[in-house]
Amino acid sequence: MPNTLSKPNGTVSVSKADDDKKKQVELQSSFTPSFLERIGVSTFHLLNKFIPWYKLPGYIGAFNLAFLRIELRQYNLHDAYASTQAQGNSVTDPLEDKRFLGARHSDGKFNDLKQPKMGCAGMRFGRNFPREACQKPSEEELMTPNPRMISEKFMARKDGKFIPATTLNLLAAAWIQFQTHDWFFHEQDPHEKLNVPLSKDDKWLEEHMSLYATKPDDTLDPSDIKCPGYKNLNTAWWDGSQIYGSSESVTQKLRSCDPNGKLPLDSRGREQFLPRDKDGNVLTGFNDNWWVGMEVLHTLFALEHNAICDALRKDYPDWSGDQIFDKARLVNCALMAKIHTVEWTPAILAHPALQIGMAANWWGIVGETLTKIAGRLSKTSEIISGIPGSGAEQDGAPYSLTEEFVSVYRMHSLMPETIAFFFATSGQHATTIPVVDTTFTKSQTPFDTAGLSFADVFYSFGINYPGAITNNNYPDFLRNLHTPDGQVRDLGTADILRDRERGVPRYCEFRRMLRLSVPKTFEELTGGNKILAAELAEAYNNDISLVDALVGSHSEPVIPGFGFSETAFRIFILMASRRLKSDRFIAGEWNEKMYTKTGFKWVQNSGMKDVLGRHFPELRETLKGSKNVFAPWEMKEGSKKYQGVETNA
Incomplete structure (x- = not known):
């Protein structure tokens, strides 16, 4: 267990070994938990000395996680600004258009009416650790050990061998990219490059390896010199900005003049596609890093938006197009948040405590059935009645997504090298x-060359496996990725560099700041895997403190049922609920008045299976027996003979 000591002044001292000397790192409490919350945290601390949370019975484990989340909120939320004045106020940023009392502003403003700029596009990423622990590295620290060498040793698939995640399907991999494109995007500095030294025998085909540096925000305070802030170009809210855009001007350009508030789609035979510009670029809120997985999910939720518009127009015939659009967007965004919470997360973290805990995040421990019948049984308790409607709360730190949150969502190993496509009705293999041949402007290749429908592509994603989130599982095409802006990147190298550049602590310090036990040896880190331990020791010059957070997370043993490490999971359980709890439109005004009776019912009674079946009826029969759409679907007879060969099994 981690060596921690709670202090009466609201700080925690974390013992840090450094050259056999002890240093004390003070983690300041951002708020004071209630008496009962403190009792719960202390009780589970004591229990976890003997039994870790994941070995407890399901409901007890879920309660353990609920109190762990309270402690994480208390010590691991930190503002990236020296002053909360950066969030604005009702004087500096007045709400001039009352429309946005009941609608999302595409810039992300006015979610919190007292801090109007909080979470909006252009605001800084926050931190899960104190800023003094996340300082900008020196040039030597940035390149030590060489990030390209780390990519070659621990990212590249050995002999091209693909390691599948057999409890998930490819739809789960596409989904998380679809969501992260809503949440975060750093700005690059076109005037500054990070140049990576290459060894003489490096197989990189270019003359050199470099990537644009992350552009730091202006220096607003002396503390920004040692720990620069970095802007999030996307809104940090769960507001569907990947579809609708992260500014009002973009949203207006994307919207059609449809009087029913719908998004434009181009018909091609029986299928509807997102519109393109003259250069073939898709017109949507976020079209970077585009491939067929983004093509189908963006289109699906554009279709869902339009279906919601139809339902609202039927029930509210006198509404303007803007009124219909605003409420359809609210409903669509909340539905995506719900799907991610109660479907995607339990698929990738298939542990009994998580199944219970994530359902409780939305419905509370009283459950879905009773909540639908009786509404909230507790006005404010998120444990009893779920986070939606429990009241928005910032826990002492203005809401933002964090650099560490971005770090733990580096999941490029989910991507396979190829995708086998099948016909949804017969199950026969198509191609x-x-x-790589479905990326950027080539994302419609499966439709154009094989005559596939959206239903066919979704069925194919449902039966293909993604890659496991572990060492040596980055696909080759992502380690030699040619992007439309002319860059050529090894994303393995880029992922390592980005964490270092932005001051994300390395693995041991990362765990220490989360009050997790810190391995003293490489063999302890790998759970006894001597071969991997030796490889890590050689790469990191026998200095375990240098192991990168991403590499360490890929190397540690995973909890049974988990798709990624417990180290990453600690950030996940903190920030996943924070995206809900901070949001006025979810934790706050979660009711029929805000969403309309039609819209509120739509969210509460829909899931991913309903969305797919609503727009592609030919998938309904296949999905009948599916308990989770992000787990492998049942194969049709025509597909089974390809299992283990074509589907990356």
Whole structure:
């Protein structure tokens, strides 16, 4: 267990070993938990000395996680600004258009009416650790050990061998990218490059390896010199900005003049596609890093938006197009948040405590059935009645997504090298296409060359496996990725560099700041895997403190049922609920008045299976027996003979 000591002044001292000397790192409490919350935290601390949370019975484990989340909120939320004045106020940023009392502003403003700029596009990423622990590295620290060498040793698939995640399907991999495109995007500095030294025998085909540096925000305070802030170009809210855009001007350009508030789609035979510009670029809120997985999910939720518009127009015939659009967006965004919470998360973290805990995040421990019948049984308790409607709360730190949150969502190993496509009705194999041939302007290749429908592509994603989130599982095409802006990148190298550049602590310090036990040896880190331990020791010059957070997370043993490490999971359980709890439109005004009776019912009674079946009826029969749409679907007879060969099994 971690060596921690709670202090009466609201700080925690974390013992830090450094050259056999002890240093005390003070983690300041951002708020004071209630008496009962403190009792719960202390009780589970004591229990976890003997039994870790994941070995407890399901409901007890879920309660353990609920109190762990309270402690994480208390010590691991930190503002990236020296002053909360950066969030604005009702004087500096007045709400001039009352429309946005009941609608999302595409810039992200006015979610919190007292801090109007909080979470909006252009605001800084926050931190899960104190800023003094996240300082900008020196040039030597940035390149030590060489990030390209780390990519070659621990990212590249050995002999091209793909390691599948057999409890998930490819739809789960596409979904998380679809969501992260809503949440975060750093700005690059076109005037500054990070140049990575290459060894003489490096197989990189370019003359050199470099990528644009992350552009720091202006220096607003002396503390910004040692720990620069970095802007999030996307809104940090769960507001569907990947579809609707992260500014009002973009949203207006994307919207059609449809009087029913719908998004434009181009018909091509029986299918509807997102519109393109003259250069073939898709017109949507966020079109970077585009491939067929983004093509189908963006289109699906554009279709869902339009279906919601139809339902609202039927029930509210006198409404303007803006009124219909605003409420349809609210409903669509809340539905995506719900799907992520109660479907995607339990698929990738398939542990009994998580199944219970994530359902409780939305419905509370009283459950879905009773909540639908009786509403909230507790006005404010998120444990009893769920986070939606429990009241928005910032826990002492203005809401933002964090640099560490971005770090733990580096999941490029989910991507396979190829995708086998099948016909949804017969199950017959249609074609197998390298993923790289479905990227950027080539994202419609499966439709154009094989005559596939959206239903066919979704069925194919449902039966293909993604990659496991572990060492040596980055696909080759992502380690030699040619992007439309002319860059050529090894995303393995880029992922390591980005964490270092932005001051994300390395693995041991990362765990220490989360009050997790810190391995003293490489063999302890790997759970006894001597071969991997030796490889890590060699790469990191026998200095375990240098192991990068991403590499360490990929190397540690995973909890049974988990798709990623417990180290990453600690950030996940903190920030996943924070995206809900901070939001006025989810934790706050969660009712029929805000969403309309039609819209509120739509969210509460829909899931991913309903969304797919609503727009592609031919998938309904296949999905009948599916308990989770992000787990492998049942194969049709025509597909089974390809299992283990074409579906990356």
